[in-house]
Amino acid sequence: MTTQTTPSKIALKYGIILGIIFIIYGTILQLLDLDMQTANYLGWLNFVVLLIGIIMAIREYKQETGGFMTFGQGLGLGTLLSFVSGAISALFTYFYIKFIDGSLMEKIKEAQLIELEKQDLSDEQMEQTMEMMDKFTGAGVIAISSVFMCLLLGFIFSLIVSAIMKNEPTERNILDVE
Numbered sequence: 001m002t003t004q005t006t007p008s009k010i011a012l013k014y015g016i017i018l019g020i021i022f023i024i025y026g027t028i029l030q031l032l033d034l035d036m037q038t039a040n041y042l043g044w045l046n047f048v049v050l051l052i053g054i055i056m057a058i059r060e061y062k063q064e065t066g067g068f069m070t071f072g073q074g075l076g077l078g079t080l081l082s083f084v085s086g087a088i089s090a091l092f093t094y095f096y097i098k099f100i101d102g103s104l105m106e107k108i109k110e111a112q113l114i115e116l117e118k119q120d121l122s123d124e125q126m127e128q129t130m131e132m133m134d135k136f137t138g139a140g141v142i143a144i145s146s147v148f149m150c151l152l153l154g155f156i157f158s159l160i161v162s163a164i165m166k167n168e169p170t171e172r173n174i175l176d177v178e
Contacts, residue, residue: 005064007077014057015084021053022046022089030096030104037111050085050150051157054078058165068169074162075155082154083147090143090150097139108137 025046029039057077062069097104112133116126135141 005061007061007073008080010057010061010064011077011080012084014053014060015081016088018050018053018081018085019088019092021049022085023092025049026089026093027096030101035111046150047153050082050154051161053085054081054154054157054161055165057081058161062165062167068167069162069165070168071162071166074166075158078158078161079151079155082158083151086147086150086154090147093146094139094143097142102139105137105139109133112137 026043029042034042054077058069058074061073061077109130113126113130116129121129
């Protein structure tokens with residue numbers, strides 16, 4: 001009895017792998033205690049890893065299906081993979097900030113305050129802006145926004161990669177395989 005390969009099986013496999021990679025990388029960045037600007041810059045490497053993961057997952061799916069993949073299958077695979085990896089990473093981030101080390105929130109607020117001071121705002125404007133930022137820098141908001149960002153970028157990457165790597169099964173190329 002053979003098991004049928006589906007885009008969701010491959011997406012879950014690679015989503016879990018990437019989620020774990022994101023957790024390890026994020027933990028390393030946190031342990032290095034970098035300034036926020038450097039940490040944000042290095043955080044963009046997550047998106048390179050996401051793109052590579054989508055490419056590898058789509059390539060594996062195509063190998064297991066005889067080289068065939070529709071655009072929709074590739075798009076769905078990459079998007080689901082992005083959601084799973086983003087959700088795993090976001091759950092870890094939420095628990096890390098909420099229960100292990102809340103100092104990350106203070107670092108974020110300090111970096112925001114430094115940026116505001118560069119804008120030459122009045123004390124009242126700075127206070128209003130900081131109050132607004134406090135509403136959007138909680139552990140839950142950061143977790144939800146990171147899932148959304150991963151999903152959005154994963155969707156865009158999946159659109160591009162699927163368009164390039166698709167190989168729709170047609171009557172002609174199915175006969176060539178047989």
